[in-house]
Amino acid sequence: MQWFKSAVDWLCNPPILFTLIFIVFFLAYLWKKLTWLWTPRACVVIFLAGGLFVAYGLTDPNFRAIVTKPDNVPIVGMLFLTGFFSWLSMYLGTRNDARIGKNLPPEEKLESEIKILVWPDLVYTEFLCMILWSVLLIIWSIYLKAPIEEPANPAKTPNPSKAPWYFLGLQEMLVYYDPWIAGVLLPGLIIVGLMALPYIDPNKKGNGYYTFAERKWEILTFQFGYLVLWVMMIITGTFFRGPNQNFFGPFERWDVHKVVPLSNINLSEVFWVKMLNLGLPGNWLVREGLGIILVLAYFTVIPMFLGRTLFKRFFEKMGMVRFQILMFLLLCMVSLPIKMYLRWLFNMHYVVAIPEYFFNI
Amino acid sequence: MADAPRKSLFTQFRESQIWNSIFRHGPPDNTRNRSLAVLTNVFLHLHPVKVRKSGLRLKYTWCAGGTTFFLFLVETVTGLLLMFYYRPTAEYAFSDILDLRAQVPLGIMREIHRWGAHAMVIAVWLHMLRVFMTGSYKPPREFNWNIGVLLLVLTLLLSFTGYLLPWDQLAMWAVTVGSNMARATPFLGNEGPGAALLKVGDISLVTAGDDARFALLAGRFVGAAALLRFYVLHCVGIPLVAAVLMAVHFWRVRKDGGISGPL
Numbered sequence: 278m279q280w281f282k283s284a285v286d287w288l289c290n291p292p293i294l295f296t297l298i299f300i301v302f303f304l305a306y307l308w309k310k311l312t313w314l315w316t317p318r319a320c321v322v323i324f325l326a327g328g329l330f331v332a333y334g335l336t337d338p339n340f341r342a343i344v345t346k347p348d349n350v351p352i353v354g355m356l357f358l359t360g361f362f363s364w365l366s367m368y369l370g371t372r373n374d375a376r377i378g379k380n381l382p383p384e385e386k387l388e389s390e391i392k393i394l395v396w397p398d399l400v401y402t403e404f405l406c407m408i409l410w411s412v413l414l415i416i417w418s419i420y421l422k423a424p425i426e427e428p429a430n431p432a433k434t435p436n437p438s439k440a441p442w443y444f445l446g447l448q449e450m451l452v453y454y455d456p457w458i459a460g461v462l463l464p465g466l467i468i469v470g471l472m473a474l475p476y477i478d479p480n481k482k483g484n485g486y487y488t489f490a491e492r493k494w495e496i497l498t499f500q501f502g503y504l505v506l507w508v509m510m511i512i513t514g515t516f517f518r519g520p521n522q523n524f525f526g527p528f529e530r531w532d533v534h535k536v537v538p539l540s541n542i543n544l545s546e547v548f549w550v551k552m553l554n555l556g557l558p559g560n561w562l563v564r565e566g567l568g569i570i571l572v573l574a575y576f577t578v579i580p581m582f583l584g585r586t587l588f589k590r591f592f593e594k595m596g597m598v599r600f601q602i603l604m605f606l607l608l609c610m611v612s613l614p615i616k617m618y619l620r621w622l623f624n625m626h627y628v629v630a631i632p633e634y635f636f637n638i
Numbered sequence: 639m640a641d642a643p644r645k646s647l648f649t650q651f652r653e654s655q656i657w658n659s660i661f662r663h664g665p666p667d668n669t670r671n672r673s674l675a676v677l678t679n680v681f682l683h684l685h686p687v688k689v690r691k692s693g694l695r696l697k698y699t700w701c702a703g704g705t706t707f708f709l710f711l712v713e714t715v716t717g718l719l720l721m722f723y724y725r726p727t728a729e730y731a732f733s734d735i736l737d738l739r740a741q742v743p744l745g746i747m748r749e750i751h752r753w754g755a756h757a758m759v760i761a762v763w764l765h766m767l768r769v770f771m772t773g774s775y776k777p778p779r780e781f782n783w784n785i786g787v788l789l790l791v792l793t794l795l796l797s798f799t800g801y802l803l804p805w806d807q808l809a810m811w812a813v814t815v816g817s818n819m820a821r822a823t824p825f826l827g828n829e830g831p832g833a834a835l836l837k838v839g840d841i842s843l844v845t846a847g848d849d850a851r852f853a854l855l856a857g858r859f860v861g862a863a864a865l866l867r868f869y870v871l872h873c874v875g876i877p878l879v880a881a882v883l884m885a886v887h888f889w890r891v892r893k894d895g896g897i898s899g900p901l
Binding site: 348351354355358359362363365366369370382383384385386387388389390391392393394395396397398399400402403406407410411414415417418419421422423424425426427428429430431433434435438439440441442443444447448455456457459460461462468471472474475476478481482483484485486487488492495496499503631633634635636 | 666669672673675676682685686687688689690691692693694695696697698700701704705708709712728732735736739746748749750752753754756757759760763764766767768770771772773774775776777779780783784787790791794797798801804805806807808809810811812814815816818819820821822823824827829830831832833834835859860861898899900901
């Protein structure tokens with residue numbers, strides 16, 4: 278089974294992993310031939326496969342060491358839960374879509390006019406839910422001890438040092454972005470973007486029931502951000518980042534001495550040194566001019582272009598301000614995969630590098 | 639007297655003055671009393687008397703929001719118990735945590751608290767996913783979605799501040815890595831873009847001794863002052879804000895038309 282482990286290790290390398298995930302994500306949601314994914318049978322097959330994989334993985338000491346770390350156990354749970362509930366919402370959504378296609382109301386509509394007394398029906402459900410959660414927490418707490426390591430020691434930095442697991446997506450972004458973007462700007466924009474969502478979503482349909490066909494755009498955007506960028510970045514940051522933040526496959530031993538050559542290069546170096554064969558100009562504005570223009574163009578030209586072509590419909594429906602805000606948020610989100618590929622394909626470090634002012638993009 | 643059926647002990651208790659002084663309605667076996675059971679109870683009256691049948695379905699709500707709230711209560715209760723034993727000082731914090739397991743009878747309180755916290759983070763994400771996938775953030779619920787986003791952020795902050803309290807290597811360095819980000823805040827962090835521009839003559843206004851990270855940690859590194867600060871925020875500050883926002887959140891669920899459903 279060594280070939281299998283090596284293959285999995287190879288597949289989990291971020292460039293390959295994320296390329297695969299991007300492809301699978303869009304195919305699963307958009308390719309008509311894959312709609313069977315949203316059936317109970319597909320769900321059972323996928324989860325059996327996932328469960329078997331984890332069960333098999335646990336026989337491997339390296340895999341076991343990282344997955345059974347007390348704080349990592351809930352992340353495995355989260356991965357399965359997120360997967361299941363993403364599937365469930367699509368299963369219910371596609372079922373409703375089929376009904377709507379036949380001019381029938383969504384399933385929820387059949388019962389939404391019927392009013393049920395809270396006592397006993399809702400109170401009963403809540404009570405059951407509380408009991409189940411209590412039992413689960415107690416069993417979980419008896420069998421899995423909360424982690425405690427050596428006493429805090431400011432003089433001894435562990436390798437790797439990791440943020441709490443729910444911030445590991447942000448920490449993973451540090452690989453591609455400077456701290457002010459990965460740790461401040463993008464988290465801030467995630468919050469702002471989520472809060473702005475109800476105000477910049479021009480689609481009035483699909484309010485109060487599961488559907489996919491009526492809200493393709495919104496669901497694709499949200500799930501791309503949530504499933505692909507947020508959850509998968511956490512998984513990568515938790516399970517595939519070892520000492521020195523190097524990549525390690527799930528079956529690979531965390532070797533402190535693993536050496537990964539750093540050959541990252543800034544855009545200004547590519548432009549001035551490699552292409553023009555000149556030295557780097559002393560003035561940072563001249564030096565980084567190309568990068569600054571590219572970034573500005575990214576945020577201005579693309580919205581203008583899309584507003585007149587592909588997104589013309591949105592632009593007319595939303596008006597200038599909403600459209601610009603939507604585009605800015607979208608472009609910020611998409612900048613992450615762009616930056617990832619720039620790194621993987623061209624070893625690009627910074628598009629704009631002004632270390633004089635801690636301003637690197 | 640022999641033909642009168644004997645009342646059960648429970649029925650007798652139910653007819654007693656004590657019971658009737660607490661529950662001012664008859665047994666909930668008819669619509670009126672079932673309504674009163676909700677209306678006359680300060681906890682249950684967070685609910686309306688009646689809800690949409692579609693909104694009652696587990697497959698619709700996943701009970702994710704309710705689970706989040708329940709876990710918040712679990713965290714409150716277990717957290718309160720932990721506070722009896724735990725002293726937030728660099729001297730005692732770590733050994734108090736060890737004692738929680740070794741000395742306290744049935745010492746799984748910290749486990750319940752920690753796993754409950756992880757579960758709460760996951761539950762609140764799933765709740766967001768559910769609300770998104772049912773389009774429930776759309777009018778008239780835009781504002782409540784915003785409150786929900788704030789509550790999600792507070793949940794993460796609660797978890798983050800709590801992460802430091804065991805005062806072991808895991809805690810200290812996770813918070814060091816997390817709070818290092820604050821150093822890069824534009825203009826407010828000493829390694830953030832623009833901070834170098836803020837100076838009077840040769841004197842920098844934003845330094846490691848007064849920037850955003852310093853405000854967060856009450857020091858230049860994660861030390862005793864940070865431990866106390868995180869403790870207070872974790873046990874009092876953030877839960878208070880979260881409780882207020884939760885009150886608004888639940889109230890708005892009702893005011894915006896109850897659990898969402900097709901119009």
